Amino acid sequence: MKGDRSREDGWKRWRPCWVARLGEWLRLAPLGARLLVASLVLVIVLLPLAGAGLSYNFRQSATASFDSRLESLLNALLAGMQVDNIGQRLQLNRSLGDARFDRVYSGWYWQVTDGDDLTLTSRSLWDQRLPVPQDDDGIHVYEVEGPRDDDLRMIERDLRLPGHRETVHVALAGSTVELNHEVGRFERLLILSLATFGVLLLAGLALQMRWGLAPLRRMSANLRAVEEGEIERLDTQLPVELKELALAMNGVLERDRRLIERGRAAAGNLAHALKTPVSVLKTLSERFPETQRRPINTELTRIDDAVRHHLARASAAGGVAFSGRVSIHDAIAPVVQGLAKLASRRGIRFDADIDSGATARIDPQDLQELTGNLLENALRWAEGRVLFKVSRVSQGVRLRIEDDGPGMTQAQSEAALARGVRLDVRDAGSSAGSGPGGSGLGLAIVEDLMMLYGGTLRLERAAIGGLAADVWLPASPVSVQSGETSTPG
Numbered sequence: 001m002k003g004d005r006s007r008e009d010g011w012k013r014w015r016p017c018w019v020a021r022l023g024e025w026l027r028l029a030p031l032g033a034r035l036l037v038a039s040l041v042l043v044i045v046l047l048p049l050a051g052a053g054l055s056y057n058f059r060q061s062a063t064a065s066f067d068s069r070l071e072s073l074l075n076a077l078l079a080g081m082q083v084d085n086i087g088q089r090l091q092l093n094r095s096l097g098d099a100r101f102d103r104v105y106s107g108w109y110w111q112v113t114d115g116d117d118l119t120l121t122s123r124s125l126w127d128q129r130l131p132v133p134q135d136d137d138g139i140h141v142y143e144v145e146g147p148r149d150d151d152l153r154m155i156e157r158d159l160r161l162p163g164h165r166e167t168v169h170v171a172l173a174g175s176t177v178e179l180n181h182e183v184g185r186f187e188r189l190l191i192l193s194l195a196t197f198g199v200l201l202l203a204g205l206a207l208q209m210r211w212g213l214a215p216l217r218r219m220s221a222n223l224r225a226v227e228e229g230e231i232e233r234l235d236t237q238l239p240v241e242l243k244e245l246a247l248a249m250n251g252v253l254e255r256d257r258r259l260i261e262r263g264r265a266a267a268g269n270l271a272h273a274l275k276t277p278v279s280v281l282k283t284l285s286e287r288f289p290e291t292q293r294r295p296i297n298t299e300l301t302r303i304d305d306a307v308r309h310h311l312a313r314a315s316a317a318g319g320v321a322f323s324g325r326v327s328i329h330d331a332i333a334p335v336v337q338g339l340a341k342l343a344s345r346r347g348i349r350f351d352a353d354i355d356s357g358a359t360a361r362i363d364p365q366d367l368q369e370l371t372g373n374l375l376e377n378a379l380r381w382a383e384g385r386v387l388f389k390v391s392r393v394s395q396g397v398r399l400r401i402e403d404d405g406p407g408m409t410q411a412q413s414e415a416a417l418a419r420g421v422r423l424d425v426r427d428a429g430s431s432a433g434s435g436p437g438g439s440g441l442g443l444a445i446v447e448d449l450m451m452l453y454g455g456t457l458r459l460e461r462a463a464i465g466g467l468a469a470d471v472w473l474p475a476s477p478v479s480v481q482s483g484e485t486s487t488p489g
Contacts, residue, residue: 031216032209039205043198051194058190059183063153066179067141070155073098074139074172077110081170083161090120090161090168100124105148107175114166130154130171144173151176215242222246226253228325228361271307278304328390328397329354331364332371336388339375348382354390360397360473362453370449374401374469377443381405385464396455399471402462413459446471 029037073096080094090112100108101122111130112120121129128147139157146152154173161168215238222234233253234246278300285296336352343350360367378386382403389400446469450457455473462468 032213035209036202036206039202039209043202047194047198051190054190055183055187058186062179062183062186066153066174066176067155070141070153070172070174071139073110073174074155074157074170077112077172078159078170081112081161081168090114092120107146107150107152107177108173109146109152110170110172112168112170114168130173132156132169132171143176146173146175151180153179215239219246230325232257274303274307278307325359325361326364326367327356328358328360328367328399329356331367332390335368335372335375339372339379343379343386346379347384348379349385350379350388351386352388354388355392358390358392358397361475362473366449366453370446370471371399373443373446374399374471378403378405378467378469382466387462387464393472396472396474399473400468401471402464402468403466404462404464405466407461407466408459 076094076096077092080092080096082091082093083089084091096110098108100106101110101124103124104126105128106124108122109125109130110122111125113132119129125147130152131144139155141153141155144152144154152173153176154171156169156171158167158169219234219238219242222231225231226234233250236243236246236250238246282297282300285293285300288296332354336354340350340352375386375388378388378401382405385404387400387402389398391398391400446457449455450471453473455471458470460468460470
């Protein structure tokens with residue numbers, strides 16, 4: 001008993017979890033799968049009900065036909081019955097025309113009795129007798145058990161024959177084997193037919209749903225193309241219900257483009273408007289004594305850095321939504337060539353290994369800003385060598401920049417990448433950070449770009465002794481989570 005209760009309790013605990021998982025899957029399932037599941041449930045429920053109804057009606061019809069046949073044979077039997085005037089004995093003066101009544105235990109029998117010792121039977125009954133359960137008048141049809149325990153369907157009635165004093169009970173029975181065989185054959189054909197019909201119906205519904213949902217799939221493909229930057233607008237050659245939605249989404253996309261362009265233009269105008277006053281203030285500060293000029297220049301430098309930082313953020317803010325897939329080699333070629341010349345003048349060995357097939361969904365200017373800032377920091381702190389490698393990795397692209405400079409400790413790396421650290425208080429001793437006389441603006445811009453494009457930036461120890469900046473850009477920056485779950489190790 002304890003085992004039964006424990007199993008029952010286990011089932012009760014497991015069932016809600018299973019139901020919850022099924023409900024969650026149905027809630028998030030694609031439209032096609034939801035419609036197909038609904039159709040499957042209807043087919044599973046309705047077709048068996050229809051089959052049961054058809055089988056019942058066929059059995060009733062076949063049984064009625066069988067009873068009609070029994071009644072016809074009974075009437076033929078009654079028509080052939082007569083009483084011998086001399087011996088007052090019952091006799092059959094004609095054959096029923098069915099040889100099964102003459103074959104012993106054939107399953108077809110007839111019997112006539114007056115309730116006493118007077119009994120007249122078919123040869124097929126041999127030494128057996130049919131039951132006589134009914135005593136009232138009229139015709140009765142019911143099932144009985146035969147001489148060899150076979151199932152019979154019997155029709156019987158009472159009547160009075162001319163010249164005979166007693167009421168005569170006449171019964172005729174036939175085996176239901178043939179009836180059951182016909183019903184079983186029909187049910188097998190019905191099951192096969194309904195199963196075939198169900199499969200064809202589901203296939204037809206699947207084709208219908210595929211054809212009906214084709215505009216939605218086309219619209220989804222258009223949305224992916226817009227996300228990938230391949231097209232700028234959704235196709236409006238759609239059914240009326242979806243055409244209005246596509247037009248509305250195109251309006252939203254166009255408005256967003258205008259807002260982004262206006263924001264970029266406003267940020268640029270603001271930056272340029274502030275640059276002139278800052279330059280004038282720097283010039284005017286030269287008239288002040290050294291003790292007063294130094295703090296003024298420090299604050300003016302902070303203002304200039306903040307302007308350039310927010311200008312870079314505004315420039316990158318629109319790249320995510322509408323940037324297309326670009327070749328990294330082609331996009332950063334001018335930056336690499338320019339910095340390679342700078343490294344040559346400084347006597348630094350600069351090795352670049354860029355996969356020509358590597359592509360990413362990023363604005364070319366943002367990619368140049370990212371690469372330029374990291375390479376400039378590496379060249380600033382390198383003692384004699386800088387390595388730059390671009391390669392394709394799982395679900396994205398990897399950019400790795402190494403130098404042989406002083407590098408950073410683990411604590412410095414964590415502090416440099418910590419959220420909320422101000423640009424002017426980053427570690428001054430890091431090769432990727434601010435450095436002497438720096439502001440940390442380059443690393444801040446790179447971090448902003450990583451946040452916008454869903455990528456990751458890691459600072460670690462380089463194989464050649466200095467700092468290694470490892471950047472991973474996802475295949476699709478639309479989902480920021482891809483950068484969190486698929487970052488290469």
